[in-house]
Amino acid sequence: xxxxxxxxxxxxxxxxxxxxxxxxxxxxxxxxxxxxxxxxxxxxxxxxxxxxxxxxxxxxxxxxxxxxxxxxxxxxxxxxxxxxxxxxxxxxxxxxxxxxxxxxxxxxxxxxxxxxxxxxxxxxxxxxxxxxxxxxxxxxxxxxxxxxxxxxxxxxxxxxxxxxxxxxxxxxxxxxxxxxxxxxxxxxxxxxxxxxxxxxxxxxxxxxxxxxxxxxxxxxxxxxxxxxxxxxxxxxxxxxxxxxxxxxxxxxxxxxxxxxxxxxxxxxxxxxxxxxxxxxxxxxxxxxxxxxxxxxxxxxxxxxxxxxxxxxxxxxxxxxxxxxxxxxxxxxxxxxxxxxxxxxxxxxxxxxxxxxxxxxxxxxxxxxxxxxxxxxxxxxxxxxxxxxxxxxxxxxxxxxxxxxxxxxxxxxxxxxxxxxxxxxxxxxxxxxxxxxxxxxxxxxxxxxxxxxxxxxxxxxxxxxxxxxxxxxxxxxxxxxxxxxxxxxxxxxxxxxxxxxxxxxxxxxxxxxxxxxxxxxxxxxxxxxxxxxxxxxxxxxxxxxxxxxxxxxxxxxxxxxxxxxxxxxxxxxxxxxxxxxxxxxxxxxxxxxxxxxxxxxxxxxxxxxxxxxxxx
DNA sequence: GCGATCAGTT
DNA sequence: CACAACTGATCGC
Numbered sequence: 001x002x003x004x005x006x007x008x009x010x011x012x013x014x015x016x017x018x019x020x021x022x023x024x025x026x027x028x029x030x031x032x033x034x035x036x037x038x039x040x041x042x043x044x045x046x047x048x049x050x051x052x053x054x055x056x057x058x059x060x061x062x063x064x065x066x067x068x069x070x071x072x073x074x075x076x077x078x079x080x081x082x083x084x085x086x087x088x089x090x091x092x093x094x095x096x097x098x099x100x101x102x103x104x105x106x107x108x109x110x111x112x113x114x115x116x117x118x119x120x121x122x123x124x125x126x127x128x129x130x131x132x133x134x135x136x137x138x139x140x141x142x143x144x145x146x147x148x149x150x151x152x153x154x155x156x157x158x159x160x161x162x163x164x165x166x167x168x169x170x171x172x173x174x175x176x177x178x179x180x181x182x183x184x185x186x187x188x189x190x191x192x193x194x195x196x197x198x199x200x201x202x203x204x205x206x207x208x209x210x211x212x213x214x215x216x217x218x219x220x221x222x223x224x225x226x227x228x229x230x231x232x233x234x235x236x237x238x239x240x241x242x243x244x245x246x247x248x249x250x251x252x253x254x255x256x257x258x259x260x261x262x263x264x265x266x267x268x269x270x271x272x273x274x275x276x277x278x279x280x281x282x283x284x285x286x287x288x289x290x291x292x293x294x295x296x297x298x299x300x301x302x303x304x305x306x307x308x309x310x311x312x313x314x315x316x317x318x319x320x321x322x323x324x325x326x327x328x329x330x331x332x333x334x335x336x337x338x339x340x341x342x343x344x345x346x347x348x349x350x351x352x353x354x355x356x357x358x359x360x361x362x363x364x365x366x367x368x369x370x371x372x373x374x375x376x377x378x379x380x381x382x383x384x385x386x387x388x389x390x391x392x393x394x395x396x397x398x399x400x401x402x403x404x405x406x407x408x409x410x411x412x413x414x415x416x417x418x419x420x421x422x423x424x425x426x427x428x429x430x431x432x433x434x435x436x437x438x439x440x441x442x443x444x445x446x447x448x449x450x451x452x453x454x455x456x457x458x459x460x461x462x463x464x465x466x467x468x469x470x471x472x473x474x475x476x477x478x479x480x481x482x483x484x485x486x487x488x489x490x491x492x493x494x495x496x497x498x499x500x501x502x503x504x505x506x507x508x509x510x511x512x513x514x515x516x517x518x519x520x521x522x523x524x525x526x527x528x529x530x531x532x533x534x535x536x537x538x539x540x541x542x543x544x545x546x547x548x549x550x551x552x553x554x555x556x557x558x559x560x561x562x563x564x565x566x567x568x569x570x571x572x573x574x575x576x577x578x579x580x581x582x583x584x585x586x587x588x589x590x591x592x593x594x595x596x597x598x599x600x601x602x603x604x605x606x607x608x609x610x611x612x613x614x615x
Numbered sequence: 616g617c618g619a620t621c622a623g624t625t
Numbered sequence: 626c627a628c629a630a631c632t633g634a635t636c637g638c
Contacts, residue, residue: 001629036630045618167628207625209629259631262625288625291628318628344627 001037002136004340008163010128011106013095016163017135019047027095030108031061032135033119034068034210043074051081056096058083062110063482064118064238068210071234085110087120088149109149113137115165115318116211117241123149129160132332134340136165138320140178141327150332159334166339166351167319173343174296176321177303183218185303186287186314190219194252199280203270204255205262205288211318212255212289213241219253220244228254228272237482249274289316296323329358 006018007026015026020041023029032038041047051057061069063084069075070082085091087110095104106126113119115136122133132150144150150157168176177185194200204227206212216227217240226246235242249256249272258264258271265286269275276282292303292315303315320328329337337355342348 001627035628037628173627205625207629208631211628289628290626292626313626316628 002165002340003342004163008124008131008133008161009336009338010131010161011095011124011126013097013104014106014124016122016133020044024050027057027097028093029057029059030122030133031059031065031069032113032122032133033116034065035116035136038135039075042078048077051077054098056094056098057081060085060093060108062087062118062120065120066118067237067482068118068234087112088147090125090149111147111149114139114143116209117213117238118210125157130157131161131163132159132334133163134165136167136319138179138318139324139328141324144328144331156332159332161336161338162329162332162334163338163340164325164329164355165319165341166325166355167341167343168293168317168321169325169339169341169351169354170343170346171296171322173293173322175294175298175323176291176317177294177315179214182303182315182317183215186215186289186316187219187222189285189287189304189312189314190253191223193283193285194223197283198252199276200252200283200285201270202253203261203265203284203286204253205265205286206255206257208257212316215289215316216255217241217244223253225253226251228256228274230256230272250277285310285312287312287314289314291315291317291319293317293321326358329355333360335360 002017004017006015006021006023008014008016013027014030015023015028016030017032017038018040019029023041024044024046031042059078059082061082061084063086066082066084070079085108090107090109092105092107095106097103104126106124109123109125110120111123113121113135115138119135119137121135121137124131124133150159190202193202204212204215206215213235216229220226221244226244226248228247228249228251229245230247232242232245232247235245245255249270254270254272254274256270256272258273261271264271264273265284268281268284270282270284274282288307288311290313292305292313305313307313337352337359339348339351339355342351
């Protein structure tokens with residue numbers, strides 16, 4: 001849950017995702033996506049009054065977010081104050097103090113965030129530097145390298161600060177299976193079930209929040225069907241979603257909800273109360289999307305877990321995993337990183353400190369020699385989804401840095417003279433490496449036919465789409481297009497600048513595939529299903545509560561700390577429990593700086609187990 | 616009576 | 626499992 005207070009240090013006159021308290025005085029508002037915890041104060045009467053007296057204060061968001069927001073009556077008063085922005089189209093906004101007339105210009109660019117429909121990150125560029133507010137996001141490793149607007153020419157932009165969705169910034173959440181893998185697992189489960197008879201139906205036990213839509217569309221596509229949901233109203237302008245949902249209760253796949261839906265399910269009823277026309281009892285399974293995570297060295301990823309005779313939990317995450325976050329940060333190398341979320345069981349200072357290891361060094365770069373150790377880790381960062389058993393995590397956080405030139409902050413308006421850092425080495429995901437051929441993702445997805453076309457062509461109708469890309473999740477459900485874009489209401493306070501020229505020269509496919517070969521292999525679990533578990537009215541008591549459908553391979557090393565009850569659930573393993581390398585300890589940044597200095601000065605340095613000793 | 620906040624539930 | 630929303634109790638205006 002976001003605990004971001006609403007304002008960024010560099011541009012304190014704008015407020016993002018918070019609309020109460022101090023934020024009432026903002027010159028402009030930004031909404032990253034339509035989840036309640038990012039809308040605090042948004043329906044406040046105080047704000048409403050302020051708007052009525054203002055000529056310049058506006059709310060900026062994506063078109064889809066606008067649509068979803070206005071779908072809720074409580075926010076309808078915003079209608080005339082919302083300025084929807086296209087994705088990836090830098091827009092200059094004047095931040096005006098209406099009392100004094102003082103004015104500051106800032107260029108904002110919306111980047112797809114992959115969190116839920118309409119979700120975006122905001123990149124601000126102005127005289128206080130480039131700042132990225134991520135909102136909530138789930139991006140795969142390497143995605144930052146594919147975002148044109150994080151680059152200037154072939155170089156990564158100089159990012160002063162990142163305000164980060166740090167939900168899973170904790171080594172415990174090292175790995176979360178990719179969307180593709182999760183989707184494939186769910187697909188197989190659903191397919192195996194509904195193919196058994198017309199009375200076999202599936203209930204997707206989704207929470208009342210946006211973000212599951214790509215599940216609906218992909219399942220709908222795969223099985224040539226529609227998913228039953230409570231309401232279509234919010235999707236009325238989103239044909240690419242609308243065509244896969246229905247309010248026809250006769251559907252085989254349901255994602256409808258009811259306040260007592262869990263009870264209903266126990267009584268073999270769907271939340272919508274639907275039953276078979278001829279009176280034959282339905283055979284219902286529930287699939288509850290929930291986040292599952294896996295430790296650093298866990299190779300097997302069980303994306304489906306059976307939790308009862310007819311209940312399953314399926315891996316699903318709205319947020320990037322620890323390794324995905326590290327990849328993201330390692331690529332951008334911001335000077336500062338501020339957490340928007342404090343993961344459970346941690347303190348704010350703790351997270352900030354952990355994050356500081358991913359910041360560009362603030363000290364004199366010449367004090368650091370990156371070579372000996374940096375190279376080691378660099379390789380890990382390149383292939384985040386793979387070689388998870390590598391012990392090079394020893395120096396986590398200090399890897400990255402191929403030495404990059406630092407220059408002063410630009411204080412001219414605009415973003416012309418942004419200091420450029422060198423592009424990452426060839427082994428890194430290339431900036432703008434446009435992996436546009438549909439074939440490449442197929443390797444990655446590893447989920448057969450269902451995805452090559454999941455881009456749902458209508459999506460491509462988006463007018464602004466500058467970069468031609470392979471089908472991407474974020475294209476699909478993050479920002480989306482609306483029909484009837486009569487939206488171009490030009491606002492007095494905003495003008496569109498020309499997008500930065502695309503430098504999509506690279507053609508090399510980034511590190512997409514990883515070792516997903518180790519992922520699905522789902523034969524095991526189809527067996528379970530075809531065994532056609534007895535109707536769940538007969539409580540099968542000898543079944544354990546939790547059955548892992550695809551057993552772990554022997555590669556989960558439980559060597560040191562072998563805790564039987566956790567051995568099965570790799571997500572219970574944490575890097576705290578099982579150190580990456582038995583003899584290593586994670587050095588504190590100060591210790592490492594000291595170490596690096598010694599190395600730089602030619603001193604001999606030895607790292608011994610547990611503590612760093614030097615000669 | 617409305618809204619904000621918190622704890623508990625799913 | 627740890628997302629995000631809903632429910633109900635409590636407090637204040």
